[in-house]
Amino acid sequence: MRIASLSFRYGRRDPWILSDAGLVLDAGDVVEVTGPNGTGKSTLLRLVAGLLRPVRGSVEDRPRVVGYAPERFPADQPFTVSSYLRHMAAVRRVSTDAIGRWSERLGMDHLLGQRLPDLSKGSAHKVGLAQALLAEPGLLVLDEPFAGLDAATRAELPRIIEDVSARGGIVVVSDHQGDLRAFPGLRRCEVRDRVVRELEPVAEAGETALTVLEVAVDPSRASDLADRLRAEGCTVHITGRITARVTREAAG
């Protein structure tokens, strides 16, 4: 799936939210979208999911089956959870068996008979996740999915995301709390100042990210400085000598 030269604003007189964004997503990719409040994370997710159309640019080769869970599930609908999910299963042409599977996995069996407007925020959020997962999405877009979830479902969600990814689905998640940071192979994108920028991946468990500094010092100070840096926990290699013209001020 390819996002190419994508720019978006809500109305002709509104400011641009995204400008010239580009991103290539491969089968199995799990992408975390971060950025300061109000910069356009939800907007980007809705564009990725196909709920908004780019003003300029394009989203190409989007998987056919898309599951989207909004940040706030619209619970002001006159249905029980069960009848809502049965309706969504019919719309998506999937067996109602999927409802039982997902309500068990998301710990929401006890909610099935409740009316949507009576649900707590966290419970309504689970219904939003369940409807997004019903049809085995090739693209799963989750807007702040961890917010308000109980501990058990919070722990289960990365496993669900892993399953979607393992069967080749693309998963795009906005997650300002960083619940997915330890996810193996996680790609990270930041939305800031209208730009979508890919960030360095987080080091895998058991690894530590290190920054390499090149420091040139007078040879007589090298071994002393190396010892002091090692004492501070740095890894130090003395790699050789260079010659450099140094001004009197810098040398002092």
Ligand SMILES: Nc1ncnc2c1ncn2[C@@H]1O[C@H](COP(=O)(O)OP(=O)(O)OP(=O)(O)O)[C@@H](O)[C@H]1O
């Ligand atoms: N339907 C809309 N019509 C007009 N402007 C909108 C609409 N939805 C969002 N915006 C504006 O677009 C900008 C980006 O909003 P968006 O919700 O995408 O940001 P966000 O990064 O997801 O925010 P948050 O971190 O608070 O969830 C904001 O200035 C917001 O006011």
